[in-house]
Amino acid sequence: MKIIFDKSDLLNSINIVLKAVPSKTTMSILECILIDATTDEIKLTANDMELGIETKCKGEILEKGCIAIDSKIFSDIVRKLPDSEVIIETDSSLHMNISCEKAHFNIAGKNGEDFSALPDVEKDKFIYLSQFSLKELIRQTIFSIAPADTSNKIMTGILFEIKEGKMKVVSLDGHRVSLRNIELKDSFDNIKVIVPGKTLNEISKILNGNADDEVRLFFTENHIVFEFDDTVVVSRLIEGNYFKVEQMLSNDYETHIVVNKKDFMECIDRATLLVKESDRKPIVFSIQDGEIELKIVSTIGSMNEKISINKEGKDLMIGFNPKFLLDALKVIDDETIDIYFLNSKAPMYMKDENESYNYLILPVAM
Amino acid sequence: MKIIFDKSDLLNSINIVLKAVPSKTTMSILECILIDATTDEIKLTANDMELGIETKCKGEILEKGCIAIDSKIFSDIVRKLPDSEVIIETDSSLHMNISCEKAHFNIAGKNGEDFSALPDVEKDKFIYLSQFSLKELIRQTIFSIAPADTSNKIMTGILFEIKEGKMKVVSLDGHRVSLRNIELKDSFDNIKVIVPGKTLNEISKILNGNADDEVRLFFTENHIVFEFDDTVVVSRLIEGNYFKVEQMLSNDYETHIVVNKKDFMECIDRATLLVKESDRKPIVFSIQDGEIELKIVSTIGSMNEKISINKEGKDLMIGFNPKFLLDALKVIDDETIDIYFLNSKAPMYMKDENESYNYLILPVAM
Numbered sequence: 001m002k003i004i005f006d007k008s009d010l011l012n013s014i015n016i017v018l019k020a021v022p023s024k025t026t027m028s029i030l031e032c033i034l035i036d037a038t039t040d041e042i043k044l045t046a047n048d049m050e051l052g053i054e055t056k057c058k059g060e061i062l063e064k065g066c067i068a069i070d071s072k073i074f075s076d077i078v079r080k081l082p083d084s085e086v087i088i089e090t091d092s093s094l095h096m097n098i099s100c101e102k103a104h105f106n107i108a109g110k111n112g113e114d115f116s117a118l119p120d121v122e123k124d125k126f127i128y129l130s131q132f133s134l135k136e137l138i139r140q141t142i143f144s145i146a147p148a149d150t151s152n153k154i155m156t157g158i159l160f161e162i163k164e165g166k167m168k169v170v171s172l173d174g175h176r177v178s179l180r181n182i183e184l185k186d187s188f189d190n191i192k193v194i195v196p197g198k199t200l201n202e203i204s205k206i207l208n209g210n211a212d213d214e215v216r217l218f219f220t221e222n223h224i225v226f227e228f229d230d231t232v233v234v235s236r237l238i239e240g241n242y243f244k245v246e247q248m249l250s251n252d253y254e255t256h257i258v259v260n261k262k263d264f265m266e267c268i269d270r271a272t273l274l275v276k277e278s279d280r281k282p283i284v285f286s287i288q289d290g291e292i293e294l295k296i297v298s299t300i301g302s303m304n305e306k307i308s309i310n311k312e313g314k315d316l317m318i319g320f321n322p323k324f325l326l327d328a329l330k331v332i333d334d335e336t337i338d339i340y341f342l343n344s345k346a347p348m349y350m351k352d353e354n355e356s357y358n359y360l361i362l363p364v365a366m
Numbered sequence: 367m368k369i370i371f372d373k374s375d376l377l378n379s380i381n382i383v384l385k386a387v388p389s390k391t392t393m394s395i396l397e398c399i400l401i402d403a404t405t406d407e408i409k410l411t412a413n414d415m416e417l418g419i420e421t422k423c424k425g426e427i428l429e430k431g432c433i434a435i436d437s438k439i440f441s442d443i444v445r446k447l448p449d450s451e452v453i454i455e456t457d458s459s460l461h462m463n464i465s466c467e468k469a470h471f472n473i474a475g476k477n478g479e480d481f482s483a484l485p486d487v488e489k490d491k492f493i494y495l496s497q498f499s500l501k502e503l504i505r506q507t508i509f510s511i512a513p514a515d516t517s518n519k520i521m522t523g524i525l526f527e528i529k530e531g532k533m534k535v536v537s538l539d540g541h542r543v544s545l546r547n548i549e550l551k552d553s554f555d556n557i558k559v560i561v562p563g564k565t566l567n568e569i570s571k572i573l574n575g576n577a578d579d580e581v582r583l584f585f586t587e588n589h590i591v592f593e594f595d596d597t598v599v600v601s602r603l604i605e606g607n608y609f610k611v612e613q614m615l616s617n618d619y620e621t622h623i624v625v626n627k628k629d630f631m632e633c634i635d636r637a638t639l640l641v642k643e644s645d646r647k648p649i650v651f652s653i654q655d656g657e658i659e660l661k662i663v664s665t666i667g668s669m670n671e672k673i674s675i676n677k678e679g680k681d682l683m684i685g686f687n688p689k690f691l692l693d694a695l696k697v698i699d700d701e702t703i704d705i706y707f708l709n710s711k712a713p714m715y716m717k718d719e720n721e722s723y724n725y726l727i728l729p730v731a732m
Contacts, residue, residue: 073639073666080636103636107667270446270469273439300439301473 001065002089003037006058007081007100013044013057014075016231019202020046020053021071032068033075034115035088037061045118046071051199052118053206056230063089066112069096077105118234121225123218127162127188131228132211137169138204140180140331140357144324145197146173157194157238159245160217160224164190170245171197176324177248177360178331191219194242199224199235206231249349249358253340255287255313261337265329267305271296272322274303282319282364287311287341296322318344319366328359367431368455369403372424373447373466379410379423380441382597385568386412386419387437398434399441400481401454403427411484412437417565418484419572422596429455432478435462443471484600487591489584493528493554497594498577503535504570506546506697506723510690511563512539523560523604525611526583526590530556536611537563542690543614543726544697557585560608565590565601572597615715615724619706621653621679627703631695633671637662638688640669648685648730653677653707662688684710685732694725 017033025031025048034045042061045054067090074096078086081100089097090109098105138158146155150173159170165187169180203226207215215228226233271283274296286293289311295304318341328350329337340349344363351358380399388396391414400411408427411420433456440462444452447466455463456475464471504524512521516539525536531553535546569592573581581594592599637649640662652659655677661670684707694716695703706715710729717724 076639077636080632080639082632102673103633103669103671105636105640105667105669266446266448267469270443270471273442273446274471301471303469303471305469307468 001035001037001067002061002063002087003035003042004060004062005086005088007078007083007086009058010086011075011078013055013230014071014078016055016206017044017046017053018071018075019205020048020051020233022048028070029068029110029114029116031071032110032115033071034066034068034112036066036112038064038066045115047116047118049116050196050236051202052234053202054118054232054234065090067094067096068110068112068115069107070109073107074098077107118232119223121218121220121223121234123225125189125191125220126216126218127167127184127191128186128214128216129167129182129184130211131207131213131215132209133182134215134217135204135207135209137167137180137182138200141169141171141178142197142200142204143171143327143331144173144176144178145171148198153238154194154240154242156198157196158200159242160191160193160195161242162188162191170242172243172245172248175321175362176328177245177358178328179245179249179355179358179360181354181356192242193219193224194238194240195224196235196238199233203233206233248347248360250342250346253313253342253349255311255316255341257287257292257312257339257341258310258336259292259307259339261329261332261335263307264337265326267294267307268322268325268329270305271303272326274298274300275322276300280321280364282366283322283325284317284319284366287316287318289315316341316344317366318348318363320348320361321364324361328361332357332359367401367403367433368427368429368453369401369408370426370428371408371452371454373444373449373452375424376452377441377444379421379596380437380444382421382572383410383412383419384437384441385571386414386417386599388414394436395434395476395480395482397437398476398481399437400432400434400478402432402478404430404432411481413482413484415482416562416602417568418600419568420484420598420600431456433460433462434476434478434481435473436475439473440464443473484598485589487584487586487589487600489591491555491557491586492582492584493533493550493557494552494580494582495533495548495550496577497573497579497581498575499548500581500583501570501573501575503533503546503548504566507535507537507544508563508566508570509537509693509697510539510542510544511537514564519604520560520606520608522564523562524566525608526557526559526561527608528554528557536608538609538611538614541687541728542694543611543724544694545611545615545721545724545726547720547722558608559585559590560604560606561590562601562604565599569599572599614713614726616708616712619679619708619715621677621682621707623653623658623678623705623707624676624702625658625673625705627695627698627701629673630703631692633660633673634688634691634695636671637669638692640664640666641688642666646687646730648732649688649691650683650685650732653682653684655681682707682710683732684714684729686714686727687730690727694727698723698725 036043087099094109161168218225281298402409408423453465460475527534584591647664
């Protein structure tokens, strides 16, 4: 194999597939990137068996071939080469020569045939949306999935439900629910899948986020495939039935407030200073006409602050984990937020009129 | 005590004195900042018993007083306050109220009298130089002090020697020597002290680095004092006699090369990719007429690269720890560098004509 790359093209492609290289593994072949130039195209692939990424890379193939190469060493070397032409050449003993200007590296590779190819997925059911939309939907929900080591695997993923031309995206971790709804441009088949949080986290790092660039999502029983730019991402789905979210989202309320988002968020952010990870103190809201008082008392000290609000309904005193409030507030882009409460034991909802978002947070004992 | 600060003034002063708060200590009073407004000035002080920093802060004293307050909590709170007026008020039970706009914090303080004041140092012997010069001198030498846990404490400090209107600054760790010489604007008494590396590291973070702003250095038998802007830094000196550096710096050479600094540094930087911390492989120079070949062979792979040079004297093959080369090259600002070698067992010297700098590095076995 002998290929000439432009350094920046090669580095860009490496950085994309690196997202599928597992940080810890006992199988050294999984730590490799496959460089496949057996056809007229050059493809780079990484695959951790749950998530696989393949991307096409520009370059001139002088001699066809295929090799697997340690991703860390290879990416480190390419990153530090001069911005110039990079020539990669392999010999029969699976050694790779990397030359750039006057620098020459030689490192050991592995047989490309030992590398696990991406699963071949049937592409019939699909939708498309903009890279911007997908990236935003992920950002706006991923923070409330449960940690990867949670016993209930379903909570570690995000629900994607397509129905009647709309897509609903939901995550929950037992303390809160994050929900986003968007209208799709065309009508598609009904789909309901749970995508691993890890996949979405890595995908959102590679999406360019442009509103004009499209990403196509294909669905099968066990896999989801994302196609965009020169890249294909294949991921296993999480098996099982997702929670009945509609039953959790009530429209009943006794107290409704409208608050300036920035003021509210900055105040809660200050309150978190007094909370140590260990002693989980709640921030307490005292809601009255025209004013909400936020208060926290911990072993470190106390803090209180008043913020002007519009209020309808009953006065209320209720406590929350300030981190959960902040997580949701950070991804709401509205200047003012509508918040609904039923009583001090029932969840609060931050949602807009047409429910393009709905963030449910359970209260904690005060 | 009751004081009104502008948030940015207060935060700026806190950030300065924080540099003297020890990261680990069993004495909780050392984790505090002293706010002293017993006179007409407001002074903030932190002191870890080796290094103490005191800085004046603008503010309006409504009621005189003094309190010690946990530096971490206090700085975190002030940092997150709105950019506005901050009112600090203490009560007889040593609690501190911090108010800013509608936010009110209350945290526990400590008696200011329990705080260790900075040592009162006699200020007769002194020199002055620009903040720029001092900051540069530190940057250009501090990387080659020995780690703080080294048994020979002298190696953990930097020598400052003032003699005949010149200042010499030296650090060494047994593998290399870094030396800088500058001319002082005035003539001063002869001085020779060893300043702890930690002190200089913290100082260089607070110096603004302007060429027009001055810093005054006062010396006593056991202390050095830095005065600049509104800040005073007092540090203990390291006791003992410094190494006889002149004896280490030979002017004999058999090989002299002139190399482009950027090319040389980038090449060595690439070579370090193949070196794991554990297997300390040297980079080997093969010096010939017009060309130096740099080569490294490790368990990961091999690398070689040729760079054009001007050379006089003998051909030579010699090996070095690439990290030591990089450390020195990073702080040399010249476009081309003169390097002198005697033989493959003797140190190399990177120095300029008038010896404003001289970096000695010992070779390693190839």
